[in-house]
Amino acid sequence: MAQEVGPRGRAGGSRWETAREVVVLAATLASFLASVWLLRRPAPAPIRIIPPPTPAPTLTPTPKWIQVYLTGAVQAPGVYTVPQGLRIWMLLEQAGGALPSADLERVNLAAPLMDGMHLHIPRRGEEASASPTPGPLLDLNTASVEELDRLPGIGPRAAQAIVDYRLKHGPFRRVEDLLNVPGIGPATLERIRPWVTVSPAP
Incomplete structure (x- = not known):
């Protein structure tokens, strides 16, 4: 015996169909709006890679040269042209060193050299000069x-x-x-x- 669908059953089915259509329509609309938003969104700014600045070349100052007259108990006495700022012990090394008879206790080996200086390395037992001659005063x-x-x-x-x-x-x-x-x-x-x-x- 066939059952008849009453008005309540047809109304319930109609509401379910309507709700499903609303959900589908809402999903379609949301997808459409998302697509429009993505299309209209401004493109991100390009990333710029800035290389580091090239350092300026370092200029090496030109050394100033001085002349010193070396005498006394040294291997190679004479006039030497050396860079400004050298010390007495450095000049003695260039001259081959002091002789075994040199009295280095009477010489300030750490003193700086000066242009036109007369540097005398005394021997042991040598009398000290009454007036030192360091060169131009x-x-x-x-x-x-x-x-x-x-x-x-x-x-x-x-x-x-x-x-x-x-x-x-x-x-x-x-x-x-x-x-x-x-x-x-x-x-x-x-x-x-x-x-x-x-x-x-x-």
Whole structure:
């Protein structure tokens, strides 16, 4: 015996079909909107790779050359042309070293060389010269900070102090006036006395 579908059954089926159509329509609409959004989205900015800057070439300063007259108890005495800034012990190595009779205790091997300097290496038992001959004397009233810095026992700070004192108080009248410069004591004065002079006041 066939069963008849009543109005309630047909209405339930109709609502289910309608709901399914709504779901399908919503999914289709969502897919369409997503496609439109993807198409209209601005493209990402391209990535730029910036190479690091090329460093500028380093210029090597040209060394300044000086001449030194070397005599005494050395293997090869004579006039030597050497770069500025060398020390006495470096010059002795270039000259082949000191002789066995050399009295190196009387030589400050760490002292810097100066242009025009006469460096004498004494022998043991040799009398000390009454007046050292270091070469051209450095004028305290005209010397620059760089020139004063090359004196034995004078560093950059003391060299600058000497120049500052000269600018503030005027020219030095005698070498002993260095004792008025802050940082210059009697021991330092005696160490550099053979290397410096004071030009006469005008």
